[in-house]
Amino acid sequence: MSDAEWDAKLRELQSLETEHPELLTPDSPTQRVGAPPSDGFAEVVHPSPMLSLGNVFDREELEAWHGRVSEYVELDRFDMNCELKIDGLAIAIHYENGVLVQAATRGDGIRGEDVTANIRTIKSIPLRLTGYDVPQALEVRGEVFFPISAFEQFNAERAEQGLQTYVNPRNSASGSLRQLDSAETAARPLEAFIYSISGPTGDMLRTQSGVLNALKQWGFKTNPWSRVATDLDRVAAAFNNATKARPGLDYGIDGVVIKVDDLALQARLGTVGRDPRWATAWKFPAEQVTTTLKEIAINVGRTGSLTPYAILDPVFVGGVTVSQATLHNADVVAEKDLRAGDLVIVQRAGDVIPQVVGLAPENKRGPDSKPFEMPDRCPACDSAVVPDEEDVVVRCVNGRCPAQTVRLLEHFASRGAMDIEGLGEKLVALLYQGDFVADVSDIFNLADRREDLVAIDRMGEISVDNL
Numbered sequence: 132m133s134d135a136e137w138d139a140k141l142r143e144l145q146s147l148e149t150e151h152p153e154l155l156t157p158d159s160p161t162q163r164v165g166a167p168p169s170d171g172f173a174e175v176v177h178p179s180p181m182l183s184l185g186n187v188f189d190r191e192e193l194e195a196w197h198g199r200v201s202e203y204v205e206l207d208r209f210d211m212n213c214e215l216k217i218d219g220l221a222i223a224i225h226y227e228n229g230v231l232v233q234a235a236t237r238g239d240g241i242r243g244e245d246v247t248a249n250i251r252t253i254k255s256i257p258l259r260l261t262g263y264d265v266p267q268a269l270e271v272r273g274e275v276f277f278p279i280s281a282f283e284q285f286n287a288e289r290a291e292q293g294l295q296t297y298v299n300p301r302n303s304a305s306g307s308l309r310q311l312d313s314a315e316t317a318a319r320p321l322e323a324f325i326y327s328i329s330g331p332t333g334d335m336l337r338t339q340s341g342v343l344n345a346l347k348q349w350g351f352k353t354n355p356w357s358r359v360a361t362d363l364d365r366v367a368a369a370f371n372n373a374t375k376a377r378p379g380l381d382y383g384i385d386g387v388v389i390k391v392d393d394l395a396l397q398a399r400l401g402t403v404g405r406d407p408r409w410a411t412a413w414k415f416p417a418e419q420v421t422t423t424l425k426e427i428a429i430n431v432g433r434t435g436s437l438t439p440y441a442i443l444d445p446v447f448v449g450g451v452t453v454s455q456a457t458l459h460n461a462d463v464v465a466e467k468d469l470r471a472g473d474l475v476i477v478q479r480a481g482d483v484i485p486q487v488v489g490l491a492p493e494n495k496r497g498p499d500s501k502p503f504e505m506p507d508r509c510p511a512c513d514s515a516v517v518p519d520e521e522d523v524v525v526r527c528v529n530g531r532c533p534a535q536t537v538r539l540l541e542h543f544a545s546r547g548a549m550d551i552e553g554l555g556e557k558l559v560a561l562l563y564q565g566d567f568v569a570d571v572s573d574i575f576n577l578a579d580r581r582e583d584l585v586a587i588d589r590m591g592e593i594s595v596d597n598l
C-alpha cells in the first residue's frame with residue numbers, strides 16, 4: 132500500500148469512527164495519529180517501583196558483584212543474561228486482554244507521568260498483542276529512544292524554524308515523549324525496545340532470556356543483541372563485543388546490563404534500596420577522542436566574568452557533536468598548557484558537559500605556538516577588565532556591556548527563571564543585534580514589533596508568534 136493510499140484509508144476510518152464512536156477501539160490505527168492536546172500529564176503510581184541499577188566499571192568490580200550474588204544464593208555458577216543498556220527514556224506499558232491501556236514514564240521510579248496518548252503513536256509498540264499465551268494483565272518495561280540517524284536532520288529543521296535544538300538524541304526522546312500534543316509526538320521517529328515484564332510471569336516463563344523471547348513473540352521490538360553468558364569470561368567477551376558494536380548502532384548505549392537469568396533466583400535475591408541485587412550495569416568508560424583546539428576564545432558572563440573556552444574542530448563524542456568546551460579559568464588552561472593549534476583529547480560521558488582532558492600525546496607544535504594569556508580588555512566592549520580579588524577570574528565592569536546584557540536576557544528567558552519558550556541563545560543574540568531588545572523589559576514589547584521581526588531573515592512567523 133502506498134503512503135497516499137494509507138492516508139486515504141486512515142481518513143476513511145477516522146470519519147467512520149467519528150460517526151460511530153461505538154466502533155472506535157483502543158487499538159485502532161487512528162489512535163497512532165495522536166489524541167487532542169492536553170494541558171498536563173496525569174500522575175501514575177507504578178504498581179511496583181521502577182528500579183535503578185548498580186554500576187560496575189571494570190572486571191574486578193564485576194567479580195565483586197558476582198561474588199555477592201554467589202554467596203547470597205549459595206551457588207558458584209549461574210547463567211547471566213547480557214543486554215545492551217539503551218540510552219533512552221524508561222517507560223512502563225500496561226495491557227489488558229492484550230490491548231494497550233496505559234503507558235507511563237519512569238518519573239522518580241514510584242510515580243511517573245501518564246503518556247499513553249504519546250506512546251500509542253510509536254509504531255514499534257503494539258497496540259494489540261499477538262501470538263500465544265498472552266497474559267490477561269501484563270505490564271512491560273522498556274526504553275524509548277530517538278534514532279541517531281534521524282537526530283541531526285531533526286535538529287537542523289528545528290534550527291531553521293528558530294526553535295531550540297536538542298543537545299542529544301536522549302534529550303530529544305524525552306522532549307518528544309513529553310509533548311502535550313500527541314500529534315507532535317506522532318511526527319517524530321521515536322522507537323522502543325522492550326526488555327522486561329513487571330509482576331508475576333507465570334509458570335511458562337522461568338528465565339530472563341525466555342521473557343525476551345515471549346515479548347518478541349507477542350509483537351514487541353526487543354534488542355537483537357542480547358545473549359546468555361554462563362561465566363564471567365563470557366560476560367567480558369560480551370562487553371568487548373558491545374564496545375566494538377557501539378559505533379555502528381543507530382541508538383546510544385552506555386554499557387551492558389547483566390541480569391541473573393533465572394527468575395526464581397532473581398526473586399530470592401530481591402532488592403537493596405532502589406537497586407536489584409540480581410542485576411548490574413557494566414558501564415563504558417567516558418568516550419575520548421582527539422581533535423584540534425582551533426582557538427581559545429573568551430566568554431563574557433552575565434556578571435561580567437571572563438571565561439576561556441575551547442573552539443574545537445567539530446567532533447562526535449559521547450552521542451553529540453562537540454565544537455566547544457569550557458576551560459573554566461586561566462589557571463586550568465595554564466596547568467594543562469593548552470595553546471591554539473594543539474591536538475587535544477576531549478571526553479564526554481552521559482549528560483556531562485564536554486571536557487578538554489589535556490594534550491594528545493602525538494601533539495606537535497610549530498614555531499608560532501604561544502602560551503595562552505587572558506586579555507586585559509573585554510572582547511565585547513573593549514573596557515579594561517578588573518581582576519576579582521577573591522576569585523581567579525577577571526571581570527568586565529562596564530554596566531552597558533553588550534555581552535553581559537545578552538547573557539542576562541538568556542538567563543532571564545531560560546528555564547528556571549522566566550521559561551520563555553522559543554527564546555533560545557541564538558534568538559536572543561539575533562534580537563539584540565537587531566536592536567529589538569536592550570534590556571529585559573523589552574522582551575514583553577516584542578508583540579508590537581511583529582512585522583519588523585518577521586522581516587529578519589532567519590525568523591519564521593511561527594517563532595515570532597511563539598514569543
Ligand SMILES: [Zn+2]
Nearest residue numbers: 509512527532
Ligand atoms: Zn564588556
